[in-house]
Amino acid sequence: MSAATEGGATASLADPVVTIEDFSVDYLGAMTAHAVRNINLTLGRGEILGLAGESGCGKSTLAYGITRLLRPPALITSGRASFHPREGGTVDLSTLRGKQLRAFRWDKISMVFQGAMNSLNPVINIQAQLEDIFITHRPRMSRRDRVRTSGDLLERVGVERSRLKSFPHELSGGMRQRVMIAMAMALGPQVMIMDEPTTALDVVVQREILDEVTRLRAELGFAVLFITHDLPLLLEISDRIAVMKAGEIVELGAARNLYTAPRNDYTKRLLASFPSLTGERGDFIRTGVADIRLTETDQEKV
Numbered sequence: 001m002s003a004a005t006e007g008g009a010t011a012s013l014a015d016p017v018v019t020i021e022d023f024s025v026d027y028l029g030a031m032t033a034h035a036v037r038n039i040n041l042t043l044g045r046g047e048i049l050g051l052a053g054e055s056g057c058g059k060s061t062l063a064y065g066i067t068r069l070l071r072p073p074a075l076i077t078s079g080r081a082s083f084h085p086r087e088g089g090t091v092d093l094s095t096l097r098g099k100q101l102r103a104f105r106w107d108k109i110s111m112v113f114q115g116a117m118n119s120l121n122p123v124i125n126i127q128a129q130l131e132d133i134f135i136t137h138r139p140r141m142s143r144r145d146r147v148r149t150s151g152d153l154l155e156r157v158g159v160e161r162s163r164l165k166s167f168p169h170e171l172s173g174g175m176r177q178r179v180m181i182a183m184a185m186a187l188g189p190q191v192m193i194m195d196e197p198t199t200a201l202d203v204v205v206q207r208e209i210l211d212e213v214t215r216l217r218a219e220l221g222f223a224v225l226f227i228t229h230d231l232p233l234l235l236e237i238s239d240r241i242a243v244m245k246a247g248e249i250v251e252l253g254a255a256r257n258l259y260t261a262p263r264n265d266y267t268k269r270l271l272a273s274f275p276s277l278t279g280e281r282g283d284f285i286r287t288g289v290a291d292i293r294l295t296e297t298d299q300e301k302v
């Protein structure tokens, strides 16, 4: 659990940075899938909110939906997601279009996805890829400042400045994912959405990167919506955790409370599937092998 911010979670809810209201997404087709169903969720300013749940429960669909990255056959069928900038006011994300939306994504809300490290351009060095963000979004920035800021960003995520000259294939997977986190942080967003950002990495690298993210959050004050099926990992880094099942949030609470006194049967089963938080972990969340269909009592909502 994120001891550094205990208590801060409740306080930050009085100051939300994103609110999601009655948000629903369907995948249209012969068998329409109701992937996200009437979700209400608030992300507090500076909070790390964990979103947990087995594969296919709708976590990514929710993240893509908020940031308007969904493509047909996905359709937002109800609700809205709003951003509340530090500077005041409210932006209904559904009203943003084209250039405005693209600028918003880097500037205010940025994203790091699982395969992000593979989306670096293989034929361009890291410096050019970082500089590119500033060329596009901060056109008045001098070349000198771009290079300096790009180096600062790399150092911030634990990658040596000298790596600016490297090409993606010269970096390890962990380093490439750190570069992606640096890119996501480049414009000082108020929210970062991280969808399984470390899943493809080995546990030591995963741990280092997560420590970095929590440290940076404390330093820079951005909020994080952290999505993973790995509940023990969420318990360590999150202020609050929302547990998702079949498109719905079945439990939402402070990470510590969720761990010590889960209310929902499904949450209890998720926790029980990890026999020890330090030892070997259960595997049904990863593989989806075991049958863990919801019982009637699981339907209790928050």
Ligand SMILES: Nc1ncnc2c1ncn2[C@@H]1O[C@H](COP(=O)(O)OP(=O)(O)OP(=O)(O)O)[C@@H](O)[C@H]1O
Binding pocket: 027, 033, 035, 053, 054, 055, 056, 057, 058, 059, 060, 061, 062, 073, 229
């Ligand atoms: N392009 C698509 N067309 C139809 N159904 C889809 C599509 N993408 C996702 N779905 C369905 O929507 C539901 C939610 O999927 P989603 O990827 O959001 O879940 P998830 O919790 O993020 O899972 P994972 O951890 O495996 O990424 C699933 O039932 C999935 O089969």
